[in-house]
Amino acid sequence: MPFWTYLLHCRGGSFYTGHTDDLDRRIAEHQSGAFPGFTRDRLPVELVWSGEFPDRQQAFEFERRIKGWSRAKKLALIRGDWEGISRLARKKDGPSTGSGRAGFGLASGIEQKILGHARDAHPHECCGLLLGHGDRIEEIRPAANVHREPATHFEIDPQALLDAHRAARDGGPQVLGYYHSHPTTLPEPSATDRARAAGDGSIWAIVGEGRVTWWRDEKDGFAPLPYAVRDG
Known part of the structure; x- marks a missing residue:
């Protein structure tokens, strides 16, 4: 059975990441406010990215991975810019050049x-x-x-x-x-x-x-x- 990891854009500009075995049903639940938690208080929401995985564990692991990403990496994911994601990861893991408050x-x-x-x-x-x-x-x-x-x-x-x-x-x-x-x-x-x-x-x-x-x-x-x- 396939599973999906998905990314929603919510009111106020925030993102929500989750995983499911029925993408259409889960997105409908989020958009109607039937799904409890974060998204219910931030309607409307829109599906901006989804990826299919062969089992729940892989979908869950990718969900956790996305949740740890910066906004810039999430936007790169939405664009399908995997080169940009790799570049941002290298930048994060590289040596510090200051306070981290880049201009x-x-x-x-x-x-x-x-x-x-x-x-x-x-x-x-x-x-x-x-x-x-x-x-x-x-x-x-x-x-x-x-x-x-x-x-x-x-x-x-x-x-x-x-x-x-x-x-x-x-x-x-x-x-x-x-x-x-x-x-x-x-x-x-x-x-x-x-x-x-x-x-x-x-x-x-x-x-x-x-x-x-x-x-x-x-x-x-x-x-x-x-x-x-x-x-x-």
Whole structure:
């Protein structure tokens, strides 16, 4: 009997990994909210990758392997980029070159666009996606803030997330992170931000007091992130 390991994209940008002997039934259970646990509180969810294995043990072992991967490796898996997965594994296992808080490249004009979106959304929080390739953010994609209390919280429109990940699988820019604004507080991770963080290595841009600050969502919390403006 074949088994499948699968990867779901969930509301808020997080991923869920599992295994099953009936892929169609299990995905339907996740999408309807009938499957208890993580995904029920993060609907809607979408199947973004699945792999078939000859027995349950192999499917379970690959599930555990994926759960230990970084967000970048999971995105490479979704794209079918096995060379990229190998490259990321070598990078992780290589010698340390610093604190581990690697910086990134930023196309010119990105911060100005984020600030403009924050001004337009005020007094509500703005939010959107950071898109690019590798370690360079090339564009932003503003999204609707669908949270029921948009003046003090944000929730990116799930459809915008699903559309962006579909485009990435078709060769478009990757979802490297997210941005949002703090209309009345400092541009740093709030208690709410910290509670929602996935620890998946994604980049967060936070707007406040007329400036943008950049953070890496690491397993042990948010870390300030250096960057350099790079065009071309």
